[in-house]
Amino acid sequence: MNNYSKDRLPLVLLAPIISEKSTMVADKLRQIAFRVAADATKADVKDAVEAMFKEQKVEVAAVQILNVRGKEKRFGRLSGRRRNWKKAYVCLKEGSDLNLAEAV
Numbered sequence: 001m002n003n004y005s006k007d008r009l010p011l012v013l014l015a016p017i018i019s020e021k022s023t024m025v026a027d028k029l030r031q032i033a034f035r036v037a038a039d040a041t042k043a044d045v046k047d048a049v050e051a052m053f054k055e056q057k058v059e060v061a062a063v064q065i066l067n068v069r070g071k072e073k074r075f076g077r078l079s080g081r082r083r084n085w086k087k088a089y090v091c092l093k094e095g096s097d098l099n100l101a102e103a104v
Contacts, residue, residue: 012040012048016100017087029091032098036065036088045088049098059093 016022017033025031036045042063049060066089070082092098 006051009044009048009051012037012044013052025089031064031089031091032100034088034090036086038084038086040065040086040088042088045090049090053098056098057096058098059096060090061093062091064089064091 014035014037017035019033022033025033032049034045034049040048042065045063045065046060050058066087068085068087070084073080073082
């Protein structure tokens with residue numbers, strides 16, 4: 001673990017991303033998409049996934065992180081911007097499998 005304590009690890013993963021694209025990527029490339037904390041690194045995400053899903057014996061092969069810029073939105077005359085956020089694609093090792101419905 002890098003700069004996070006064991007108490008902070010559950011706060012790294014905010015939510016799984018369930019969309020058409022994420023389910024396609026999960027089927028083809030064995031990657032799971034998560035919304036993560038803004039200051040999370042690849043090593044932090046890897047440690048958090050392995051810690052949170054240790055009952056399923058999940059092993060992480062690689063993590064890809066990308067920053068998602070918030071969209072410009074208008075409310076009548078007022079213009080605003082949604083908040084920026086961070087997304088992580090977690091690639092699982094060959095023998096491991098992650099079932100999000102079972103983890104809840």
